Amino acid sequence: MLTFIFILKNLSRHRLRNALTILGIAMSVLSFGLLRTTVDAWYAGVEASSSTRLVTRNAISLIFPLPIHYAEQIRGVEGVTTVCAGSWFGGVYIDEKNFFPNFAVDTRTYFDLYPELRLAENQKADFLHDRKGCVIGAKLAERFGWKVGDQVTLKGTIYPGNWDMTVRAIYHGRDTHVDETQLLFHWDYLNETLKKTSPSRADQTGFFIIGIDSGDHAAEISRAVDQRFANSLAETLTETEKAFQMSFISMSGAIVTAIQLVSSLVVLIILAVAANTMAMSARERMGEFAALKALGFGGGYLALLIMGESLAIAGIGSALGCALTFPAAAAFGSAVSQFFPIFQVSHTTVLLQGIAALAVGVAAGIAPALRASHVGIAQAMRRIG
């Protein structure tokens, strides 16, 4: 008990220095947490993907469309349960700064494929009956203050013109990992309009989302789908939803790697700050350590004092940093919600913050602890006499 009190009281020796060190560690832990959460946000789509969903797109590139009649042929592949056409619409609300994801989808099957999107049955029915209706996520509704019945006009970037829609339903995610910032509307509305304004682009879709009976059959079903369209004018590439999402991340892999590198550097910065404090702290107390050794305390006890102090500083800084991470992530996530719809601090991130701080506490204490434990009593007393 006295040893524990001793360690805690040692923290009061240089209050300003220790407070600044704790603050430095807290800021570093906070930065580490935010950077990790940013990386997690990047992978949110991958995490939310299902093993029983495949995505079929044009083998050349995602920007090349596929004929809508492929849907029937895909439906005939063994193991396929559902097929849903979808197109990235790319519309903007008023101007480009109001970006949010919006898709034209086959509304007859889409919600069967995505049970994690939850909406009231009466709203769903209203939406299915209104060709110009749309469904929006709860966060999107909150962002623009939209409610059911409101008129929304999207300005088309890929499909020119103003596209009027009525909000018919607002969906909520089954859990916090579901993106609630999307707008979904009828693919039929898009296609029928294109037939009038741009007939050459009609009856085509950007991709097909395929529901399959089991994730174990994903590879063979993907092969079977692609074989159906081999040597056609629009060959397909079918992959799991996870692989599809990963292909987007790989495009920005360098950025993700850079963020991960910076988050590692932040840990090294914490280490430098803490190690400097502990080295100074131990150096100033060599005479005291010598006196303790003279009283009979072993090197292990002195190492325990230093290590305990180092861990206490790292622990307090870590707790403060972790506590600050949640409000900071909420504020940051709100500011970047158009880019990262899911920006949540995961348990893993908090765990890693704790482990990083613990590792820093140990690493910062090792050298001073060794030095203290090996202090020569007579030399430290500086008395030869």
Add this chain to the structure above:
Amino acid sequence: MNGPASPAIELRDVSKSYTRGQQTVAVLQGVSFRIEPGEFLALMGPSGSGKSTLLNLIAGIDRVDSGAILVGGTDITTLTEGELAYWRSRSVGFIFQFYNLIPVLNALENVELPLLLSPLSRRERREHARAALALVGLADRMDHRPGELSGGQQQRTAIARAIVTDPDILVADEPTGDLDRSSAKDILDLMAGLNESLGKTIVMVTHDPRAAERAHLVRSLEKGLLTNADLHLHS
């Protein structure tokens, strides 16, 4: 027939040198003497004469180059570092010139500290520490940190820490060197009292002839050699 009483401390041909850069400095050269149980010895000599080194060797915080030091019949030069640390915690009480108290702990906690190495319970440790502080006249200063105590009170706290484990030997390195005359007298009175009432063997290094006068015996060192025969002052 009974032989002569076993000495509290016996030095046999003790030598010690230090290396400074390329130079080897002989600090002690073949020093031999005995200190009887309950004796109060003052070691005097000019700076660099080797008196503090001799004290460190007797207290087991430094190693001899050659020779033997027997304390209570144990040759401490043969002990390992761990054994020596254990022996110090049981057998030696230290009184330093600059007190060497832990500034963040109060007087009671400072005195309790050496008892962490004993098997005593926390309550027992506290009782012993309170008793030691009461013995040195600081019963009303237990909650004060060293920075809140005068120099004399800090040295009293250090003395309480030295005696709390009930060691046979007290070693004091210039215990009054940092104190005013009045406080120095109080500390010397206290040490003499401990010697007389508790029978502690005391070895004190000092420059101060007034401090040395309080000892039973004064020995002088010069250039690592004992220069005089025992000078018995009083007993």
